[in-house]
Amino acid sequence: METSEQLWKEQYELLLQAYTSQQNELAQWRAGGILWTWEDVHYASDEMGYSLSQADAEGILAEVIENHDADQGVSWLTIRTKIENFINK
Numbered sequence: 001m002e003t004s005e006q007l008w009k010e011q012y013e014l015l016l017q018a019y020t021s022q023q024n025e026l027a028q029w030r031a032g033g034i035l036w037t038w039e040d041v042h043y044a045s046d047e048m049g050y051s052l053s054q055a056d057a058e059g060i061l062a063e064v065i066e067n068h069d070a071d072q073g074v075s076w077l078t079i080r081t082k083i084e085n086f087i088n089k
Helices: 004-030 036-049 054-067 075-086
Strands: none
Touching: 036 054, 036 075, 054 075
């Protein structure tokens, strides 16, 4: 059985990993990369009249990132299309 100290340590490690990942993404953006966030997904879905949960927005963004065409890049149309596909599945 895990103690509260072990649970706290596990939660701390998960939070630290998430923080490190975010810092790496920000460093890439500052170095000239392009950064799309789940906030962009929420913005687009709000404009389209859809309400998404945080998990849904993160999932849509992950799909955009994982499946985009590097020759075409990512645009607002890409994000809106993924939102439409998510809503209509």
